[in-house]
Amino acid sequence: MRLPILSIRFIGYLTGLSLCLLTSCFRPAIPISTGPKYPVELFYGQQQPTRPYEELKFLTISDEVPLQAKQRVRGGRMLDRGNTMLDKDALMGKLTLQAQRLGADALVNVKYQYYTTATANGYSLEGLAVKYKQEYSAN
Template sequence: MNNKYRIAKWGQYGFVGLVVLMTSLAGCFRPAIPISMSPHYPVDVFYENQQPDRPFTELEWLEYKEEFPLADQQQPQKGRMVKRGNNIEQKELLLARLTMQAKKIGADALIAVRYQYYTSATVNGYSMRGMAVKYQKEREVGQ
């Protein structure tokens, strides 16, 4: 067996070993600051097709609406409306405000939450609506 073949063979196994080592170390990595992609709200949020897994009492319907003037790049150009549509930051801001309203009235969750977006010649509009509910305690359920 010549030296070229032995070096090539070791290089192949060395590469595989390096990949296995890096993969196993990556699984052990935990960032010092926890990274969360989803925002946390002061109450639980359930959209129209979701329900909490525990009993609740309905408090009241809450709604929050807001309109924002169109930015320069959103103005109609050559008769076409461009750069319009849902804005995730505006949606999260609306949901944060709605959940704060729910928390102020003593709710534990919002259910049947519905988000709507609309646009006109001068504004982008957003509205969010949901039922504020209070979770029932264990002893209230059996009574």
């Protein structure tokens, strides 16, 4: 028995529509992360927390790392320079751990600077560790 071409097309469209409907409601079993989680809140540049706070200490991390073979000048061009996002996240993790050890709730005015020379990559990461003030409710 032979199906008419119209029926075969209809079945194809119906199958495609079913797949689209089923996959559009897909919800991953593992939530997609929006980035690393740090032990204290981060406020970059001029961002400020909405809660009142007291300043604890200005923290800074800096280092200079010699260039690896793949980062050297090739054909007059500097390729593969800089830190990866994973490197930057690890550095931020170190700074936030310093803040946490002080008892800070947040780092404000966080700044990240990167530089490169003919022989090394360097970075500086800084921020002000702050502790939120207690809020009392009037009852």
